[in-house]
Amino acid sequence: MILWSYARGRPLTSVSCHSLEGLHELHGPSSQALAFLSSNSTSERTSVLRGSYVCGLVQKRNDVEKAFCAVGLGVYGENVVEHQSHSHATEDKVGVLLLNLGGPDTLNDVQPFLFNLFADPDIIRLPRLFRFLQWPLAKLISVLRAPKSKEGYTSIGGGSPLRKITDEQADALKMALRVKNLTANVYVGMRYWYPFTEEAVQQIKRDRITRLVVLPLYPQFSISTTGSSIRVLQSIFREDAYLSRLPVSIIRSWYQREGYIMSMADLIQKELEKFANPKEVMIFFSAHGVPVSYVENAGDPYKDQMEECIYLIMQKLKEREIDNDHTLAYQSRVGPVEWLKPYTDKVLVELGQKGVKSLLAVPVSFVSEHIETLEEIDMEYKDLALESGIENWGRVPALNCTSSFITDLADAVIEALPSASTTALTTPSSVSEEDDHYDPVRYAIKMFFGSILAFVLLFSPRMLLAFRNHLF
Ligand SMILES: C=CC1=C(C)c2cc3[nH]c(cc4nc(cc5[nH]c(cc1n2)c(C)c5CCC(=O)O)C(CCC(=O)O)=C4C)c(C)c3C=C
Numbered sequence: 001m002i003l004w005s006y007a008r009g010r011p012l013t014s015v016s017c018h019s020l021e022g023l024h025e026l027h028g029p030s031s032q033a034l035a036f037l038s039s040n041s042t043s044e045r046t047s048v049l050r051g052s053y054v055c056g057l058v059q060k061r062n063d064v065e066k067a068f069c070a071v072g073l074g075v076y077g078e079n080v081v082e083h084q085s086h087s088h089a090t091e092d093k094v095g096v097l098l099l100n101l102g103g104p105d106t107l108n109d110v111q112p113f114l115f116n117l118f119a120d121p122d123i124i125r126l127p128r129l130f131r132f133l134q135w136p137l138a139k140l141i142s143v144l145r146a147p148k149s150k151e152g153y154t155s156i157g158g159g160s161p162l163r164k165i166t167d168e169q170a171d172a173l174k175m176a177l178r179v180k181n182l183t184a185n186v187y188v189g190m191r192y193w194y195p196f197t198e199e200a201v202q203q204i205k206r207d208r209i210t211r212l213v214v215l216p217l218y219p220q221f222s223i224s225t226t227g228s229s230i231r232v233l234q235s236i237f238r239e240d241a242y243l244s245r246l247p248v249s250i251i252r253s254w255y256q257r258e259g260y261i262m263s264m265a266d267l268i269q270k271e272l273e274k275f276a277n278p279k280e281v282m283i284f285f286s287a288h289g290v291p292v293s294y295v296e297n298a299g300d301p302y303k304d305q306m307e308e309c310i311y312l313i314m315q316k317l318k319e320r321e322i323d324n325d326h327t328l329a330y331q332s333r334v335g336p337v338e339w340l341k342p343y344t345d346k347v348l349v350e351l352g353q354k355g356v357k358s359l360l361a362v363p364v365s366f367v368s369e370h371i372e373t374l375e376e377i378d379m380e381y382k383d384l385a386l387e388s389g390i391e392n393w394g395r396v397p398a399l400n401c402t403s404s405f406i407t408d409l410a411d412a413v414i415e416a417l418p419s420a421s422t423t424a425l426t427t428p429s430s431v432s433e434e435d436d437h438y439d440p441v442r443y444a445i446k447m448f449f450g451s452i453l454a455f456v457l458l459f460s461p462r463m464l465l466a467f468r469n470h471l472f
């Protein structure tokens with residue numbers, strides 16, 4: 001009786017065509033989608049179909065539950081509750097989806113990872129008219145940048161530690177939620193490498209999750225990070241009958257949370273104590289940059305949130321009588337456009353020249369160790385600082401699985417759960433929708449003309465200068 005309304009759901013097309021950005025590289029979820037489509041495994045297909053079927057029951061229960069939440073009767077401690085619907089018992093299954101950037105696991109992954117990154121219209125924002133250049137440009141830039149990136153990844157052990165750390169954070173969060181009486185499955189969905197967001201979402205469907213909290217692992221919101229991941233989720237959810245009925249709550253930013261600010265202050269305080277004269281240490285916040293146009297033209301709140309975040313951390317330190325000088329600069333710029341200033345490398349040199357002798361670097365835009373902490377800060381910036389006259393160098397570790405931080409994330413999830421709604425991911429996205437629909441003929445035409453234009457662009461004086469200065 002319920003099956004009829006969901007049998008027309010489109011489980012076989014539920015992997016978003018947006019993810020086809022990696023198709024011609026045969027990397028990423030789209031290749032898995034193809035494998036799935038061509039698979040003889042009826043059991044896998046059936047399980048997806050069954051997920052859609054169950055959705056009929058789940059939806060009825062969720063409507064009831066939303067009504068309960070609306071009058072304040074949501075109870076976290078007993079989330080595994082049996083609800084009766086048409087004499088079927090439906091389990092309330094909470095899921096948490098951690099969103100992250102992803103990183104190459106091996107050196108062979110570097111170029112395709114970079115391709116996925118530069119193919120993202122939230123990373124290289126081309127005017128609408130030139131959007132057909134996205135993939136050819138991504139291909140060119142990724143091939144040209146790969147050798148430099150590979151050097152970086154070689155120096156930190158041959159790959160990114162992001163997957164391992166994010167998996168550990170997911171496990172720690174699951175445990176922290178359990179301690180707080182919430183049983184939840186925690187999933188990891190990466191934007192540019194495995195496990196891709198699309199894979200995580202397929203697992204969420206298979207597990208028949210009935211309420212989902214989406215938690216990007218970026219404290220501050222940027223169009224290029226959280227915004228991009230949410231756009232992918234929107235395109236997947238809108239096309240899928242089951243997912244479009246799944247109540248979701250998105251935590252868009254959380255830099256202002258007391259637990260996060262306290263955890264950061266704890267780490268800074270601990271590192272300061274390692275200096276011979278802690279009071280004389282300059283606290284140097286280094287955030288990943290974004291192009292200025294994101295903030296000034298596209299309304300990215302990233303810079304404002306970053307500045308407020310630094311203010312809150314410094315306030316917390318002041319409460320502990322720690323009143324050191326501090327500054328904020330932006331690192332990791334890529335390409336020929338203007339990025340948020342001041343630039344980390346320039347400020348380090350200036351501080352050395354001004355006579356600053358002790359400096360504590362604090363990576364602040366990301367919560368795991370990654371190439372830009374382990375290579376850029378620990379190696380490049382440290383060398384630059386020491387060459388510029390700074391004598392005592394320290395670096396605050398990333399939060400990784402710091403227990404106070406994970407506990408706070410668990411609180412954030414619990415607080416977000418009651419506002420889960422079916423509209424969170426189904427409202428239209430502001431970024432190009434045309435990329436979301438894969439058509440092989442359009443793709444071939446785009447690639448052909450795009451490649452020609454990309455070559456012309458690539459050899460323009462501005463681009464040549466950018467490559468000469470190693471900005472790509
Ligand atoms: C809040 C964090 C980040 C923002 C904002 C961000 C914007 C952004 N990044 C690039 C280009 C690259 N980023 C790369 C790696 C990378 N970026 C972040 C975080 C943010 N990026 C992380 C955590 C990582 C590391 C992943 C890992 O493997 O450990 C890379 C690849 C590495 C390299 O070649 O240097 C590029 C390229 C742009 C263009 C951008 C904003 C538009």
Ligand SMILES: [Fe+2]
Binds near residue numbers: 288
């Ligand atoms: Fe980045």
